[in-house]
Amino acid sequence: MADITQDLLQLQYSQNFPISGMQEADINLTLPPVAPATATVYGTVTDGTDPIPDATVKLFDSKGKPYQHTLTDKNGEYTLDGIPAGTYTLAAVKEGYLLSDAAGVVLTTSDTTQINLVCTQDSSLSLGALAGVVKTLVDKTETPLSGTKLSLLNAANEVVATTYSVDDGEFAFYDLADGSYTLMASAMGYLPAAPMAVTIVNGSIANVLVTMSADSRTYNGTVSGIIRDQNGNAVAGCFVGLFQVTAGQELLIATTKTNTDGKYLFGGVTSGEYLVKAKMNQ
Incomplete structure (x- = not known):
């Protein structure tokens, strides 16, 4: 059997150039090394018995990131090639079927590895x-x-x-x-x-x-608090005013008085900017 010739350096090409008369052309090329040989994974996707056509088969790298995918043919067969050496997982799915269990594989240069996958039909997916x-x-x-x-x-x-x-x-x-x-x-x-x-x-x-x-009737907020004197005592019966602030102008929109605990409450406060003022007369 004759020896098989393999590339050592990649094919490269120059740009087009003219030659006129006795002109000398100096054309230099740098040939990079051929990429390392890659591995191939192939197999069949079935439901455990029958092949599943048009199933998506996806290859993930060692970090779980998608690397390559393909579809099975009418016989449920697939091929993934051009895969660099490394550790991978493989899984398959089709509409109406659950994702297959992931199959792990370690590929070395020029490997050709068969991995068959099984997808289980699930009626709930329909x-x-x-x-x-x-x-x-x-x-x-x-x-x-x-x-x-x-x-x-x-x-x-x-x-x-x-x-x-x-x-x-x-x-x-x-x-x-x-x-x-x-x-x-x-x-x-x-x-x-x-x-x-x-x-x-x-x-x-x-x-x-x-x-x-x-709901304009209920979609609003409240303002509440406690009014105290300089000694920290609650002030009952104190006047409290709620002012709406618009463009720096204050407008009194509601008033109330504190209860025996010094508390006050304003309900139905619509969106906006406000301030509270309080005072107590003799």
Whole structure:
């Protein structure tokens, strides 16, 4: 058998250049070394018995970072090549199947290694899902709203699931059987959102936007405190005024008097800047 010739230095090329008459051309090239030989991983993805076509097979490096991926062919077979020597893990997945157990492999130069993977079908993965975002208007700008309670009701008007929106306003329901649902949303200080109809068909995924409006009657704050004299004693019956500050101007908007413990409270305080003033007459 004839010896197989292998490259030692990589092919390089010059730029185009003209030659005119007896002109001398001086063209120098630097040839870098050929990259080290690489390894190949191949195999078949099955459900334990039958091959799974169009499954995604992904290779991760020793730090768990994705390195390369491919799809299986109609026979469930795959090949990953051009892999440098090192330690890797391999896994496969397809819609309707759980991610396979990771298979570890240590590859050396020019290795060709077979790794077969098994993906288990999971009927729950064929069920539907509902995802969305809850938002509200703050100074005429849409802003995510966290802490919103979301309830999902079935066609019989029974609550089948509840969840709460997170910091970025997102929420999700999963493992939903086909059917018609009603989504309800409520949050403290906001008017309940109008019921939203959602339909799941053939395991579909629904995406919705829920908009909450502030309840002017309850979406407000309070201002409270204690009035004391120079000796630290609570002052009962003391006049207390709440001033709203706008562009440096003070406007008295509410008054009250302290109770026997020197305490006062203003409710229904809307967004803004305020200050409190107090005095006691003889």
